[in-house]
Amino acid sequence: MSTFDLTRRQLLKAAAWLPLASACGRLAFASDGSATKLAQASLVVHPDRLGRTVSDSLTGFSYETQQLENPAFFSADNHALARLFRELSPRGVLRIGGNSSDYTVWTAYRGEVPAQRTHKGGPQRPVMLKPEALHALAGFLRATGWKLVFGVNLKIGVPAMAVELAQAVRQIVGDDLIAIQIGNEANNYEADYAAFDQAWSPYAKVIRDAGIPIAGPDTGANTDWVIEYAKRHGEENIFLSRHYYKEAAPRGSIADLLAGDAGFYTEVEQAMQAADASHLPFRLTEANSYYLGGRDGVSNVFASALWGADFMLAMAQRGVAGIHFHGGTLDSIEASLGRTADASTTATDQAARRDSVTSRYSAIAGDVAFGFQPRPLYYGMQLAQSFAGAQMLNADLDTAGADLTAYVARRGHALLVALINKDAGRDVAVSLSGLRGGGKGRLMRLSAPALDSHNGVVFENGTDPAQAGRSVTVDAHGRCSVVLPRGSAALMHLDRFV
Numbered sequence: 001m002s003t004f005d006l007t008r009r010q011l012l013k014a015a016a017w018l019p020l021a022s023a024c025g026r027l028a029f030a031s032d033g034s035a036t037k038l039a040q041a042s043l044v045v046h047p048d049r050l051g052r053t054v055s056d057s058l059t060g061f062s063y064e065t066q067q068l069e070n071p072a073f074f075s076a077d078n079h080a081l082a083r084l085f086r087e088l089s090p091r092g093v094l095r096i097g098g099n100s101s102d103y104t105v106w107t108a109y110r111g112e113v114p115a116q117r118t119h120k121g122g123p124q125r126p127v128m129l130k131p132e133a134l135h136a137l138a139g140f141l142r143a144t145g146w147k148l149v150f151g152v153n154l155k156i157g158v159p160a161m162a163v164e165l166a167q168a169v170r171q172i173v174g175d176d177l178i179a180i181q182i183g184n185e186a187n188n189y190e191a192d193y194a195a196f197d198q199a200w201s202p203y204a205k206v207i208r209d210a211g212i213p214i215a216g217p218d219t220g221a222n223t224d225w226v227i228e229y230a231k232r233h234g235e236e237n238i239f240l241s242r243h244y245y246k247e248a249a250p251r252g253s254i255a256d257l258l259a260g261d262a263g264f265y266t267e268v269e270q271a272m273q274a275a276d277a278s279h280l281p282f283r284l285t286e287a288n289s290y291y292l293g294g295r296d297g298v299s300n301v302f303a304s305a306l307w308g309a310d311f312m313l314a315m316a317q318r319g320v321a322g323i324h325f326h327g328g329t330l331d332s333i334e335a336s337l338g339r340t341a342d343a344s345t346t347a348t349d350q351a352a353r354r355d356s357v358t359s360r361y362s363a364i365a366g367d368v369a370f371g372f373q374p375r376p377l378y379y380g381m382q383l384a385q386s387f388a389g390a391q392m393l394n395a396d397l398d399t400a401g402a403d404l405t406a407y408v409a410r411r412g413h414a415l416l417v418a419l420i421n422k423d424a425g426r427d428v429a430v431s432l433s434g435l436r437g438g439g440k441g442r443l444m445r446l447s448a449p450a451l452d453s454h455n456g457v458v459f460e461n462g463t464d465p466a467q468a469g470r471s472v473t474v475d476a477h478g479r480c481s482v483v484l485p486r487g488s489a490a491l492m493h494l495d496r497f498v
């Protein structure tokens with residue numbers, strides 16, 4: 001466990017704190033109206049126990065290279081998608097890659113390209129990537145302020161084509177390119193790290209010789225590869241990377257997703273040791289709830305918002321610099337898995353049509369024909385993005401046995417507290433202490449009718465007064481209490497903490 005972990009401790013004597021429920025201005029009531037069934041949790045903030053500084057570019061997305069086959073998708077003219085990116089983060093990072101990047105033919109390349117072996121579990125046809133798609137992508141990046149991480153293929157075994165593509169990306173996208181990655185999840189097709197390193201090295205050499213920054217190893221799992229790669233190639237890289245999915249889609253469920261993934265957190269701490277030793281950021285360049293396209297009724301419902309917010313903040317607390325949620329059209333994801341999308345829909349309303357053409361786990365639904373809209377996960381990302389650039393603070397959390405997580409950070413003079421009640425069965429009253437006496441701020445709730453709701457998600461961070469949260473006041477002793485209904489989260493922003 002990291003020293004920044006919030007520890008579960010014995011239940012404090014909550015009785016003495018009960019009057020404080022009104023100190024935050026009657027924030028909420030238990031959803032069953034009964035105060036007696038509330039779990040009484042506590043959070044003690046320690047302003048002097050500093051944690052990691054959260055990266056400015058914490059928020060990221062990952063899309064298949066195949067998505068670029070339609071240059072109108074990532075284009076400055078795709079205003080609806082550009083707005084959703086921009087509103088989520090002013091400094092996000094888009095990663096292009098996935099299985100389809102290993103089957104991509106750069107159409108401007110004039111050399112020989114061997115016939116591509118397609119196999120079960122991979123795309124059935126190569127992606128034909130044209131220069132106009134890169135020009136459109138460059139426009140999209142300028143319109144959003146986002147940067148780019150771009151994957152070239154390793155599997156085809158043609159470094160000459162990879163370097164030409166990398167050069168074109170660099171020339172067209174310019175300084176908005178952070179790095180080129182070589183190969184997608186090579187742990188799924190190279191026998192071991194040594195075999196990967198041998199295949200990867202000629203690519204890395206020509207791309208670096210062309211003056212283009214690289215990052216990697218972009219492995220699907222295998223934290224040991226990340227550690228070995230950092231040792232061997234740390235100095236040549238801009239950042240280190242791997243991917244994350246909790247499990248395969250058939251094994252997914254809301255309960256499984258919300259239970260968290262302590263084993264992975266430990267792996268991240270190991271990867272972070274390697275990253276810190278090589279003075280490199282570590283990014284999860286592709287991540288989401290369940291691989292094989294996501295799980296319907298789990299990856300695309302409100303539970304994914306609570307999971308996404310918790311996952312991003314748990315990663316940020318451990319020092320991960322960016323989390324790139326994988327997604328895009330159903331067509332692009334199904335193709336990456338060697339399957340054909342069935343996006344036929346009888347829906348007549350626009351929202352349902354957008355949903356039907358989108359991969360299960362995508363945080364944004366829609367396509368160029370139908371337009372775009374946020375999915376529940378998008379709102380969870382928004383909550384976590386509030387921490388970008390802030391400094392994490394250590395705190396002691398007593399969950400009182402509920403599935404509750406909490407994250408605390410300082411930004412300038414302000415204090416941020418995220419409280420995530422992933423418990424499906426218990427409302428929780430959280431007594432906060434260690435705050436600045438008499439402080440004032442806002443409480444913004446993230447809620448939906450139920451954990452399995454596809455629609456009706458609200459994150460009260462808007463300028464619309466009806467969705468702008470409510471004011472909170474901390475008592476003279478620096479205490480305050482918040483009730484979190486089961487399956488909901490809240491972000492507290494206190495204006496003058498120091």
Ligand code: BDP
Nearest residue numbers: 098099100291292293294336
């Ligand atoms: C990852 C691949 C990506 C797939 C995803 C999935 O990189 O191309 O779309 O799995 O299975 O491993 O959903």
